[in-house]
Amino acid sequence: MADTGSTIEKRKRGAKKSPRFSREQAEVRRGMLVEAAARCLSQGGIGAFTVDRICREAGVSRGLINHHFDGLDGLLVEVYKSSLYASVTAHMAEAKRRRAENADWPPETALAALIQSNFSPQYFSRANLLIWLSLWGEIAINARLKAAHRELYDAYRAELAEDIAAVARARDREVDAPALARNFIALVDGLWLEWCLDETVVTPEAAEAAGFEMIEAQVGVLR
Known part of the structure; x- marks a missing residue:
């Protein structure tokens, strides 16, 4: 019983930490996309600011831009803020x-x-x-x-x-x-x-x- 209680307590502690971990992971992904999008702009101008090129540059799936930035315009605004x-x-x-x-x-x-x-x-x-x-x-x-x-x-x-x-x-x-x-x-x-x-x-x-x-x-x- 003591071992079982200890295991349950560890799981509870792990569950409490997961939201923070998820937020940190989300911020990392957002940062990766902003940096990749900035590189695309600096290398090829606004014509290079496409979902395919940015995701390829960041090494992530296409769906992450909409998930984190509400589309290309949202990502463009973040690049503007962070770069300039x-x-x-x-x-x-x-x-x-x-x-x-x-x-x-x-x-x-x-x-x-x-x-x-x-x-x-x-x-x-x-x-x-x-x-x-x-x-x-x-x-x-x-x-x-x-x-x-x-x-x-x-x-x-x-x-x-x-x-x-x-x-x-x-x-x-x-x-x-x-x-x-x-x-x-x-x-x-x-x-x-x-x-x-x-x-x-x-x-x-x-x-x-x-x-x-x-x-x-x-x-x-x-x-």
């Missing part, structure tokens, strides 16, 4: 956390980190830029992707404007923070495009310097 906004989103979350936990955290630090996040090596990469080019045209005709872009862009611009305004207030400067944030994002987009088309036109270091120069012209030195 992951670094910026992480810095935005860090800035909000630091502001909430430490009122003495200098606003210059938050703004400089957000500017630099656009040019970090894992973000400002050839693969990401090729994905960006592929998705840029698709945003204009894909309603779901357009909605995701608007949500991410608005959140990013609002955070950037908030950080710019905080620095300007601390230094007693008058700045149109929303307009400056918009112009900075447009500059970054242009630099990304130039670098993607011809790497000899601008280096990542020069692109970052140009971004800082635009903001610093309005709020003063940050570096």
Whole structure:
């Protein structure tokens, strides 16, 4: 009886762990599909973003895309978020956390980190830029992707404007923070495009310097 009870108890413990294990497995599969889809985009553009090619790249069955992402459009949105906004989103979350936990955290630090996040090596990469080019045209005709872009862009611009305004207030400067944030994002987009088309036109270091120069012209030195 003791052995039987012990066996039953082990089974109960195993049953309790299985939901978490299933969730972890699901996240692994989702990640594999996002990475495979990103590779397909960077290698062949939007024309390579097909169920067959993505599943072949990931080494999974065709049904997993619909199971995890509600179709190709859902997967496309996830690729967009992970490839083009992951670094910026992480810095935005860090800035909000630091502001909430430490009122003495200098606003210059938050703004400089957000500017630099656009040019970090894992973000400002050839693969990401090729994905960006592929998705840029698709945003204009894909309603779901357009909605995701608007949500991410608005959140990013609002955070950037908030950080710019905080620095300007601390230094007693008058700045149109929303307009400056918009112009900075447009500059970054242009630099990304130039670098993607011809790497000899601008280096990542020069692109970052140009971004800082635009903001610093309005709020003063940050570096």
